[in-house]
Amino acid sequence: MTISASRMVERDGRIELSLGDDVRDSACFNHDIAPTTASERTWSKWNIAALWVGLSICVPTYTLGGVLTAYFGLSVLEALVAILLANVILLIPLTLNAFPGTRYGIPFPVVLRSSFGIRGSNVPCLIRALVGCGWFGIQTMFGGLAIHLLLSAIVPPWQSLGGWGQVLGFFIFAAMNLWVVIRGAESIKWLETLSAPLLLLVAIGLMVWALPHVSLSELMAQPPSRPAGASVTTYFLSGLTAMVGFWATLSLNIPDFSRFAKSQKDQIVGQIIGLPLTMFFFAALGVVMTAASASLVGETVSDPVTLIGHIDSPVWVSIAMVLIVIATISTNTAGNIVSPTNDFQNIAPKLINRTGGVLLTGLVGTLLMGYDLLHKAGVIVSDVTLESLYSNWLLGYSSLLGPIAGIMAVDYFLIKRQRLDVVALYRDDGRYPTINVAGFIAFGVPVVLTLISLITGLWQWFYDYGWFTGSLLGAMIYYIAGKTLDRSRDAPCDIHTADSASVG
Numbered sequence: 001m002t003i004s005a006s007r008m009v010e011r012d013g014r015i016e017l018s019l020g021d022d023v024r025d026s027a028c029f030n031h032d033i034a035p036t037t038a039s040e041r042t043w044s045k046w047n048i049a050a051l052w053v054g055l056s057i058c059v060p061t062y063t064l065g066g067v068l069t070a071y072f073g074l075s076v077l078e079a080l081v082a083i084l085l086a087n088v089i090l091l092i093p094l095t096l097n098a099f100p101g102t103r104y105g106i107p108f109p110v111v112l113r114s115s116f117g118i119r120g121s122n123v124p125c126l127i128r129a130l131v132g133c134g135w136f137g138i139q140t141m142f143g144g145l146a147i148h149l150l151l152s153a154i155v156p157p158w159q160s161l162g163g164w165g166q167v168l169g170f171f172i173f174a175a176m177n178l179w180v181v182i183r184g185a186e187s188i189k190w191l192e193t194l195s196a197p198l199l200l201l202v203a204i205g206l207m208v209w210a211l212p213h214v215s216l217s218e219l220m221a222q223p224p225s226r227p228a229g230a231s232v233t234t235y236f237l238s239g240l241t242a243m244v245g246f247w248a249t250l251s252l253n254i255p256d257f258s259r260f261a262k263s264q265k266d267q268i269v270g271q272i273i274g275l276p277l278t279m280f281f282f283a284a285l286g287v288v289m290t291a292a293s294a295s296l297v298g299e300t301v302s303d304p305v306t307l308i309g310h311i312d313s314p315v316w317v318s319i320a321m322v323l324i325v326i327a328t329i330s331t332n333t334a335g336n337i338v339s340p341t342n343d344f345q346n347i348a349p350k351l352i353n354r355t356g357g358v359l360l361t362g363l364v365g366t367l368l369m370g371y372d373l374l375h376k377a378g379v380i381v382s383d384v385t386l387e388s389l390y391s392n393w394l395l396g397y398s399s400l401l402g403p404i405a406g407i408m409a410v411d412y413f414l415i416k417r418q419r420l421d422v423v424a425l426y427r428d429d430g431r432y433p434t435i436n437v438a439g440f441i442a443f444g445v446p447v448v449l450t451l452i453s454l455i456t457g458l459w460q461w462f463y464d465y466g467w468f469t470g471s472l473l474g475a476m477i478y479y480i481a482g483k484t485l486d487r488s489r490d491a492p493c494d495i496h497t498a499d500s501a502s503v504g
Helices: 045-056 064-071 076-104 108-116 122-154 156-161 163-182 185-213 216-221 232-246 264-274 276-297 304-309 314-347 354-368 370-376 386-415 437-456 460-464 466-485
Strands: 007-011 014-018 495-497
Touching (some): 014 076, 045 185, 045 264, 045 314, 064 076, 064 232, 076 108, 076 216, 076 276, 076 386, 108 122, 108 314, 108 437, 122 163, 122 354, 156 163, 163 185, 185 276, 185 314, 232 460, 232 466, 304 314, 314 354, 460 466
Parallel strands (some): 007 495
């Protein structure tokens, strides 16, 4: 039996939506971005921690130390400290922005409807989606290389395909990733929980293998690449900003995962356990492995896939590539497909479901990698590398996403005071504005200042420290504008208790 009017029911501090025809028939609703039910909120702190282990152990993390030393002028020790500190800092927006997802069971795009408006939420959603699609392409490129090397080891004629083998590997790997997400959240939970301990054991094994071939004291004593006598502060803060930018995306769409958490304690403890130390350890492994590569394979190699491909043993190469494929799938599915999938659905929920969102993510990610795919196929000749591209991208997009993180936290905790009308978030009926002007003012001002800094060179520090300057300025402006312009903050929220209402 269906009911006509939806309502919110509170159970043990979490809100569950009793779904009625008013929300079910709304143009702003579909079942894939609907609030999770109590029975779907099954992720413990260990599942959340496993999610972050799976996200963190990936090829880009492995290369972060090299990015910071080569492109940001830091020493090895400074680079590792920057990575650890950045991920401790990231716990603040990650845990704060996870709160509405855990309490109300709603995904990132629906959370944004509160601060940017029911339709206005599509602007920050599409910005986040584009970044996710780009990272999907980058990670799939690494995964495609692993597929190519795996097939070359077990089917020797495949090796003769050369660059075309990598292109085919790209599409094989992309299909594997998209299939996992189409199967739903439980599939992702199973993958992350199963792969996390395996990936940690492999990482520890690689560290044990590499350590005898490198002198840690000499490695730490290597001088930084910045100009002699230059102050470390500017270089360190720029590198720190880039490292924060590495997970600036997840600090926004963390509700996409926290809506499956059992409790706020589970999402907080799980993130603390899973993120900072895993990122630090795997980045440190990358530094050590790169330094040891000359002794291990006869040349310096900063990419683990290429490094393992140098091993003269088809059996070990095959085993290693299978593990790299698992590691990259666990990162790519959760980090780069889930959010764009939900973000694309937010545009037209009645027309785009989860499968449609997944396929759109794959299509856009592939198009963004079109240049590199043509380069690998030999159609385009270029010296530009993916590493140099994403090292600059980290700094740039963190400046764009920082304001959104600040706006989300201020809206939920200070403007709405942790009270959202979930029914109204799925209906464009005036309770929340179609476009929230306060959100766009708070987002627009930091972005304009960033562009001025980038184009003219004025206030270069504003761009160099973009995530920090953007998030703080966006948060302050939104607090003032939200208090002045956002009338939805004062509207009452009708929440029933589980004892006084049945759930349909």
